[in-house]
Amino acid sequence: MSAGSEPRPAPSIPLSRRLLAEFIGTGLLVAVVVGSGIAASTLSPDDTGLQLLENSFSTALGLGVLIAVLAPVSGAQLNPVVSIADWFLGRRARGGLGLAAGDLGPYIAVQVLGAVAGAVLANVMFGVQTSISATERVSAGSLVAEVVATAGLIVVIFALVRTGRTAIVAPAVGAYIGAAYWFTSSTSFANPAVTVGRIFSDTFAGISPDSAIGFVLAQLLGAAIGVVITSLLFPAAVGEASEERERASAVG
Template identity: 65%
Template structure:
């Protein structure tokens, strides 16, 4: 089949840049919120979540036509898993490339945010790995996976940008963990000892919970939208079918 997608290297650059900018938005707005409202944690969360909703929506619109705007290893992992039965979605080498690009981008985004606010890059001391936080990550990730792939399965992928932005914004508030729901972002946020950071000790639990959530989301998807595997090429934003090289 003639390739209609951008080559893999270009998609990897899009994933790296998109994830870097996403983390810089999350961390940067967290730093700004902490500086602007130092005594009001609720207002800090409102400022942080609002910036994330708007920024994520824009990033999906910009990078979606290039790479699918996954910005998230569990989204890429589920895309690969779904596509095995239909020959769609990411291949295994593409999956590995996406995951590496996303993780490198996330770390770079955290460093970039620190630099913009002239805050030294240091390892976060913010402990988040309580039982409630881990349960929240399972729920947040399962909901995110179900949303993204349900939109693709029902040919409503064009709504992904506002829908995913809205979901993450809501999940900031209805989950105790503030909805990381993303292993790459979780790793990137280690490198900012601010309102938005997470301590390295909390990361394995968070990533494990996110993987469990992804599996739960995949199970719900199979139950509710059995045709989802045939639309793996349309995640997150629809882009032409075919494999890059």
């Protein structure tokens, strides 16, 4: 992503290509999360802290690269709550990444399907049987952590978009998720599609179906809070703010 570029899909790009990018991107993201988790547990079987460091480092780098590569095609949302927030914030011109209302459902569908495919791919690469995870992760603290992690993610993305600093979205999001692995007790899933995908790998990065339900609900709440915070702190996109200042100057 070059300086000054925007992580928005070009209007001329067909929906089919954008959906393919979201499917591949979300799939590879889950493959990175699950695959690095399996590798970490194999390489450092007796050190949970080191396992988490290896998993978080790989995920942060992988996420940043995927956003940088796929942003020009689909916006590289790779996350249903990001797509929902984008649609909501983008109802005003330039307020979001540019997702049309009619594209929201297809985006979410391919993100979830891609996430499941990514988990299966990671299992195959490491010779692990694909099975439903038995890892229970829900607690009061972990649910609060998912609200915080998801709200923060939404604010990071749309604060940068609304202030015209889209060139740093990829590294900023990667850095935020890498940090959130450590400052949240849930290790910051912050993504309903990734959460569903991780159900299908009973490994270090897995999550049980019961826990996944609670995590997804917490993520949706966090996304809503993130949208509110973004709207309060950054009520207008950079273009709209400039137009408002010009109108005010003209009146004055």
